[in-house]
Amino acid sequence: MKKVLILEDEENIRSFVVINLKRAGYKALEASTGQQALDRLKEHPDVGVAILDIMLPDIDGFEVCRRIRAANKQIGIIMLTARTQEMDKITALMTGADDYVTKPFSPAELTARIDALYRRIGGEGAIASDYLTQGPFVMHVRNHTLEKSGSPIRLTQVEYAIMKLFMQNPGRALSREEILSAVWGKDYEGELKIVDVNIRRLRIKIEDNTANPVYITTVWGYGYKWGA
Numbered sequence: 001m002k003k004v005l006i007l008e009d010e011e012n013i014r015s016f017v018v019i020n021l022k023r024a025g026y027k028a029l030e031a032s033t034g035q036q037a038l039d040r041l042k043e044h045p046d047v048g049v050a051i052l053d054i055m056l057p058d059i060d061g062f063e064v065c066r067r068i069r070a071a072n073k074q075i076g077i078i079m080l081t082a083r084t085q086e087m088d089k090i091t092a093l094m095t096g097a098d099d100y101v102t103k104p105f106s107p108a109e110l111t112a113r114i115d116a117l118y119r120r121i122g123g124e125g126a127i128a129s130d131y132l133t134q135g136p137f138v139m140h141v142r143n144h145t146l147e148k149s150g151s152p153i154r155l156t157q158v159e160y161a162i163m164k165l166f167m168q169n170p171g172r173a174l175s176r177e178e179i180l181s182a183v184w185g186k187d188y189e190g191e192l193k194i195v196d197v198n199i200r201r202l203r204i205k206i207e208d209n210t211a212n213p214v215y216i217t218t219v220w221g222y223g224y225k226w227g228a
């Protein structure tokens, strides 16, 4: 589901935006301070669009925008500006925002801007190329790391390659031969058992209960299947 973060300290406006985001089919994450917004984005690197208010109790929205942009070139940023502050609009775009909406705004106007931004940044497709997200798992494809519920899971390169193969093929039974040739290469002449050994290690790292795995399930006499 497409995720949008709304940073706004006024609870009325925030919940009004949240209700409308949900109605438009987005998953809404909320923050009432600048720091909270930065933390939430760290926990949810797959957020596609952030909506930032400017007047906040801690860090102002422009600074939040600058910090988000410094760490993330891809995310779409919409600033909420006051109608009377012409400078705000200019400053917003100077600090790396993609768009602004002036208060008071209609829910239709805001969702139209978010939809447009999502389309421009390539929507879920562009994000999926950097991150694979399923259930509690987020894989950062660029830096080869995996998180489960926000906590990093240390994987070997082989384990990472297996996880990536799984996450690219959710719900599909993969044969042990298929896993072996995808991860170790077609010319690898070792035994299939190496697949089982690595899956066993992977389960210890990612399953809640290795005696009863729910993410990597065994397809008897064939291979394994991923689901999250």
Ligand code: CA
Residues within 6 Å of the ligand: 008, 009, 010, 053, 054, 055, 056
């Ligand atoms: Ca405010």
